[in-house]
Amino acid sequence: MTAQQAFNQLDPNKWAETSVIERLALLEQVQKNLKSFAVELGEVDAKMKNDLIGANITSTAEGMGTTVMPMANTLMGIHKLYESLVEGKMPEPISTVEIGADLFEVQVFPIHSKDKLAAAKQKGYLHIEGKPTQTNPLDKPAGIIAVSGAGNYSSSIEMAMALFLENKAVIHKPHRLNEATDAIWEKIFAPLIEAKAVAFCDASQGREMSTLEGIHSIYFTGSTEVAHAIQNAASVPLVSECGGNNPCIIVPGKWTDKDIKRQAIQLASVGKLNGGAVCCRPQTIIT
Template sequence: MTLTTDFTTVAELDSALLRLSAGERRWADLPLTRRADLLQQVAHQAAEQASDWVEAACRAKRISPSSPLAGEEWLSGPYPVITNAATLARSLRDLSSGDSPIAHVPTSVAPGGRVALDVFPHQIWDRLLLSGVSAKVWLKPGVSVTQARSAAGLAQLDPATTHGMSVVLGAGNITSIAVLDTLYELIAHNRVVILKLNPVLGEMFDAINAVLRPLSERGFVEVVRGGVEVGSYLVDHPNVAHVHITGSSASHDAIVFGTGPEGEARRRAGVPKLGKTITSELGGVSPTVVVPTGWSAKDIRFQAEHLATQRLHNGGYNCIAAQVAVIPSEWSKKGEFLRELRDQIDKAPARPAYYPGSDQRVAAAADRHATANARENGRLLIEGLSPDQVAEAFTVEYFSPVLAVVEIPGDGIAYLRAASRFVNERLEGTLGANVLVHPRYRRKLGREFEWFVESLRYGTIAINAWTGVGYLTAAAPWGGFPGATLVDVESGIGLVHNASLVDDTERTVVTGPFRPLSRSLITGQLSITPKPAWFVRNTHAHHVGRKMVAFAADPKATRLPSLFASALRG
């Protein structure tokens, strides 16, 4: 076979696979402490390469490195790689010394009697960098603290037993995804990895190669480029034992069952064409449920900007971007909120539609919804949808700047129950859901609100935060809600991130501050953040992101004044 792609020949791919086969044997002999050292070197490389990384990402997305939009690339690129690699290293050192990686993680009781691991904030720096944010990992019902601690470590509990070679098919949107998925395959599953980068992020090849060099120069990881042909060759290669993909459910089904009528027939029959295991993170139609009781005019403005960010971060090309906003149809301030939402969407910085097919998907969404409202800079807002109508926005992940608003009757717990039914039963996918609620009203609802959170079948739930913040939290698992199958894959099978290597997790619940800085204490919360750095209208996001990366790499108190000064200007 002499297939040649734009970047990689079959001979080069075969050579890479041979190196990995030899590397797997060396990996099996490598002590946990040495593995931890290599992960720490990856974190160091991510810090060293951060400027080149961000510049490459900005070239790929056609934005200026000096623009506030570059803050997204600092915070979603090198930052989570530094924190994730360092946390994985700490987990391996705990295992090496005979401790569980979660031996000292505080626990609490989640709804339904579940055990919750309080994984964030972990240390004082966490409280400062992500002020007011906390994250709890709920274990599956019936899993005890003792069971969780003994199982934490996953494949690293038996490090000498490796599990072959994995091909990781990298994502084309967030630049850290491919690296984080590679680290998880290597550590959590004890598989050596060949990583194929997505052509959309071809500019990232040199930076990612440099970050993973501590692993690749020893034969534990290989990084290659190319399109569908390269991916297909690797997926079908007999030496590859496992596939991991971040992408769409259509891509997953094409890999597992094949394409065309024959592939669909195999999917309906439940007979895979793929003769190996596969894990996946596939996105979906993510909701934001607005619970507006007790909101002031300033709350409406701030949360409208929050919602616009959830849709427009990275131009809307996020698997976790909010696509459907749920609001009460009888809300007296509904008109005011929708006016603010339109205004925030329009005022968000203009940016190129860098992801292939974006403009066509926006046009298709406009054609298929009578109430579609074209906004500034190629964005689309679909208003006035009802929960019982048939709407493509409920089932198609547009992966573009399209936001739909659904109005649900009722208030109080009746509204929450109706919202829960709608998002669980009508929306495609289970990756993440957001909830915006005044803390006082949350406390008033009490157990009814806890029931509501428990009822949401999503892998990450963010309360007064965006689920994207959960992505930044190294110890939190990331993936769809448990229960997906090859035939009904929803938002994917398996997990990534999860740097404490916890088994039997069900979901992550992230909580953030309802109000920023000066108004936060009124709600009984404390936040020292005036405007989160990931908000799309933060004018100093690039400065804050760069300084957060520097601090994550070398946490010194002397770095904080400059970081906070930039944050206050945001």
């Protein structure tokens, strides 16, 4: 399908007018479909990677880990948000503390029971300049976001975020490496395709999608060079993730040899995961 044909299939106003309860029902259908197609996603992703290197190294379980799990976790978080919206309220943080002049620390993790079980002693904070406020995603204007899928992962969580957090309909274009998994994602997102909230176009449609008239913005994950090319061709905002040099910062503390060894194993493991093509893989150690 061409990018223009995909664009023509969407009805962003209809999606924006879809009630919270209807969205929650659609979300649950997608979650159910994801569970049904989980093994197939893992098999297809593993085959693609094994074919690239000419060796049977990546297992179905690893394929599932890099396709199913990112989307499953994202959809679970969105489900929690929409459960709150059904009750007419936004999720509440654990705490909000002013820690400086107009600087606030907001604890947002762990909130839910499963998070608390998995978190152990971990806590998650946001540091925000200015008094923190929340925006209901349903209050955001209708529109269409074009998502250009990544090459290192075939799980496009940007689709779900654009749909449920930005209140936008979505065109999704896969990376050429992930065309086979994208065919499965079409089956998983079928309820939203029927709702005219999602449409998929061919991997060859990158330039055409970037220059579509009427889109709100473009989400892109990939190289800096391609991001600049999209930016030069497009007339709408580009939200891009182009990698970077992520630090591992070791702060002073009473660390034991066991603590250091555990973290070293973590760093080495994430460096090998997915061939090292992991968005937040630490590459520099700062002490």
